[in-house]
Structure formats: C-alpha cells, structure tokens
Amino acid sequence: MAERADDIHIALRLARGDFRMDLDLRLPGSGCSVVFGPSGCGKSTLLRAIAGLEPRAHGEIRVGEACWQDARSALPAHRRGVGMVFQHSALLPHLSVVDNLRFGWKRARAAPELLERWIERLALAPLLSRKPDSLSGGERQRVALARALVSNPRLLLLDEPLSALDAPRRGEILPYLEAVRREAGIPVLYVTHALEEVARLADHLIVLDAGRVSAAGPALDVLNRDDLPLALRDDAGVVLEAEVSARDAHGLLSLHTSAGTLHAHGGAHPPGTRLRVRIQARDVSLALGRHDDSSLLNLLPATLVALSDLPGGQVQARLEVQGQALLARISHRSVERLGLQPGMPLWAQVKAVALLV
Missing domain, CATH: 3.40.50.300 (P-loop containing nucleotide triphosphate hydrolases)
Structure with missing residues (x-):
C-alpha cells in the first residue's frame, strides 16, 4: 500500500501470560x-491498545501526523x-x-x-x-x-x-x-x-x-x-462488487459483476446502486453443459483451475469466470463421476436465493 500522510501506522508488542502480540500495520486513513x-x-487487545487501554502494549501508534505512542511517551486514553x-x-x-x-x-x-x-x-x-x-x-x-x-x-x-x-x-x-x-x-x-x-x-x-x-x-x-x-471455512466463498441494473416486481435483482450478470434477491435497491454480493462455495454446483431446463438462474461459463481436498470427503474447486475467481465445494464422488480435471470448461450454477447481498 502506497503511504499517504493520513495513514495509520501501528507497530505493537504485548506479552500477557501465554499470549504474545507482535505486529506492524499500515492502514489507510x-x-x-x-x-x-x-x-x-488478539483482535480486541489490538483495539484496546490503540485506545490507550493496554498499558503493557509497547511500540508506536501514529494516526496521520499525530503520534499517540512511541518509545518515549504515550498519550493517555482521554487524549487520543x-x-x-x-x-x-x-x-x-x-x-x-x-x-x-x-x-x-x-x-x-x-x-x-x-x-x-x-x-x-x-x-x-x-x-x-x-x-x-x-x-x-x-x-x-x-x-x-x-x-x-x-x-x-x-x-x-x-x-x-x-x-x-x-x-x-x-x-x-x-x-x-x-x-x-x-x-x-x-x-x-x-x-x-x-x-x-x-x-x-x-x-x-x-x-x-x-x-x-x-x-x-x-x-x-x-x-x-x-x-x-x-x-x-464452511462459509468460504468469494465476494464481488456489483451494480444493480434492474429489479423486477418480485424483488429479483439483476446485478452487473466482473463474473457476468447475476440474479439475486435482496433489498429494494434501485438501478445504479452499488453493493457487494457474496457467493458461498457450498452454493455453487458444477455441470459439464449448460442446463436451461432447471430453476437455477445463474449459469456461468467457467474454467476449472484447480481441485483441493478438504476434510470429510469434500473437494474445493477453484474456477475462473471471465477472469474472476470462484469457488465450488463438491464431493469426491462428483469429481469422479464428471471426470473433472484442471483446464476443463464447465458451467457454474448458483440459485438466485443463495446469493448474499
């Protein structure tokens, strides 16, 4: 990340019992x-240290041009x-x-x-x-x-x-x-x-x-x-930037994304609204050909990039859809039945009601 004058720099160390925190972060301002x-x-410990509520946290905190803490001094919490x-x-x-x-x-x-x-x-x-x-x-x-x-x-x-x-x-x-x-x-x-x-x-x-x-x-x-x-994680997936292009009378959104047009149910977002859509790997199924005779509305031409074994007899498939990464979680039996191999063209299928916006 290119440094800017308003960036936040946090370099902290803390030891408490068996826990050790040692990090160096630059965050956008x-x-x-x-x-x-x-x-x-250490998530909450980090926030408490930034707020000045962890006296055992040593290091440096700079917020823009202001130094809140360094090796010589530390501002008290009420002055931060x-x-x-x-x-x-x-x-x-x-x-x-x-x-x-x-x-x-x-x-x-x-x-x-x-x-x-x-x-x-x-x-x-x-x-x-x-x-x-x-x-x-x-x-x-x-x-x-x-x-x-x-x-x-x-x-x-x-x-x-x-x-x-x-x-x-x-x-x-x-x-x-x-x-x-x-x-x-x-x-x-x-x-x-x-x-x-x-x-x-x-x-x-x-x-x-x-x-x-x-x-x-x-x-x-x-x-x-x-x-x-x-x-x-069980809820693993990808997140895409999207723009609402249409909304029908039943609340179905048409979304323009880097992976193509997706359909999802969401709030009353008017056309032009920018939002994010999350596609969980467990909600993506794979097919060797396009199937228009099903209830699935999101049919995306994809290329299989890689297959990775997961616990419990599952496999995670990494796909590419118009240059956008997509994950699908399927069974070993599905891999064998479809003869899946990296490089194969496939169709990724997602129910509209499964997309999270």
Whole structure:
C-alpha cells in the first residue's frame, strides 16, 4: 500500500501470560479497516491498545501526523480522540438516550449539527426520551454508535458491536453501519469474526492469527484468496462488487459483476446502486453443459483451475469466470463421476436465493 500522510501506522508488542502480540500495520486513513480472526487471536487487545487501554502494549501508534505512542511517551486514553463501541453498549443506565448522547457531545465541545446529524442518520429521534433498559439490543447499539460519533473522534473503534445480537437484529443494524462507513468522514477500525460483516463493511482487511498478521490488504483481494484459512471455512466463498441494473416486481435483482450478470434477491435497491454480493462455495454446483431446463438462474461459463481436498470427503474447486475467481465445494464422488480435471470448461450454477447481498 502506497503511504499517504493520513495513514495509520501501528507497530505493537504485548506479552500477557501465554499470549504474545507482535505486529506492524499500515492502514489507510479513510474507510473501514476490518480486523478478522478467531477468538483469542488478539483482535480486541489490538483495539484496546490503540485506545490507550493496554498499558503493557509497547511500540508506536501514529494516526496521520499525530503520534499517540512511541518509545518515549504515550498519550493517555482521554487524549487520543477515539470513539469506541464495545460488544455491549455500556450506556449510562440512569440517563435518557438524549442525555447519553449529550454527555459525550458536551465533553468534546462538538458542533450542535453533529448531534443532530447522527440522531437523524441513525433514526434515534423516537428513542430520545427513553432509558437504556427499555431499548432492544439493536437500539442500544445504535445509541452507543451515535454517542461515539457525536464526540467528534479522530478514529472510530468498533469491537464486535453485533456479536451480542441475534440474526434479525444484526440484519437491522448493518445498514446503519454501512451508512457510518460511507458518511462518517473518519477512519473506522472494526473487529469481527463474522464473514458477513467483513463482506458488507470492509474496505481494508487484516487477518490476525495468534497475535500476528497473516494477511492484510484491500478487502476483496484478501477475502478472495484461496491460500488462507478463510477458504477452508464452511462459509468460504468469494465476494464481488456489483451494480444493480434492474429489479423486477418480485424483488429479483439483476446485478452487473466482473463474473457476468447475476440474479439475486435482496433489498429494494434501485438501478445504479452499488453493493457487494457474496457467493458461498457450498452454493455453487458444477455441470459439464449448460442446463436451461432447471430453476437455477445463474449459469456461468467457467474454467476449472484447480481441485483441493478438504476434510470429510469434500473437494474445493477453484474456477475462473471471465477472469474472476470462484469457488465450488463438491464431493469426491462428483469429481469422479464428471471426470473433472484442471483446464476443463464447465458451467457454474448458483440459485438466485443463495446469493448474499
């Protein structure tokens, strides 16, 4: 990544019991950088160290031209200009929603329009007079997100903000997080172990393993690599940039992608909307010829690039579709029955209802 004046440089070391963190990161000074990895790999520790909440973390943190920490000194947490949202909202229980928001806003001496903007953008007006214990989990996290933003932070840190929510509540709050990513105007560092959140939110992706960086770079480049543990997960797949070209009366979207036109069911996205579509390997089937006499709407001419054995008698097929990588997960018996060999032309088939947008 070419260095820019607003980039973020993080070089940290920390030892705690058996855990060791040793990493050197350069992150873009805009957009959403997602830190991804399994539990215990150091994701939350990294965020706490950036926020100044890990006194045993040694090294250097620079945010643009500002030095937050080096070998000689370290700014205390309250001077780092960080807005932080944790797994649980940590709202002040005795204050109403509006007073929770005003608490951070007044301390930051931020402009009045900043408070008004995020109340409107995160749809909080109906909640302002209520206390935190009367809110749903998703509502509490929206308030916590607004509280962090109205403090006018230099950097927004989100530590698995959706992990305590069930699937419907996660689905409700993700569009708000996408709005923050687009409109906040500050860099966001987001921790998660959920690929859905990575696919929806990440501009830059950092994969952590046991306190070290195993991969980092533009999000789609890292997500679509087949040499990382990501490709071995049950929900492995590829993520494509897409533009909505049409939407029919039943909500079926036609999407223009680098792999060709795809059809998927999604939200009420008008033509011209740019979004991402995730194609999971387990949802891709293979055929030797094109079959138009089935319910499958997505039929893509492909070339088989490689076959890799997986546990449980499965095989992962790496395909190329108009220069775009695609993964399919099939059985050994299917490989033998179809006589699959690298270099063969095939048809990749995906149900419209299986695509994730």
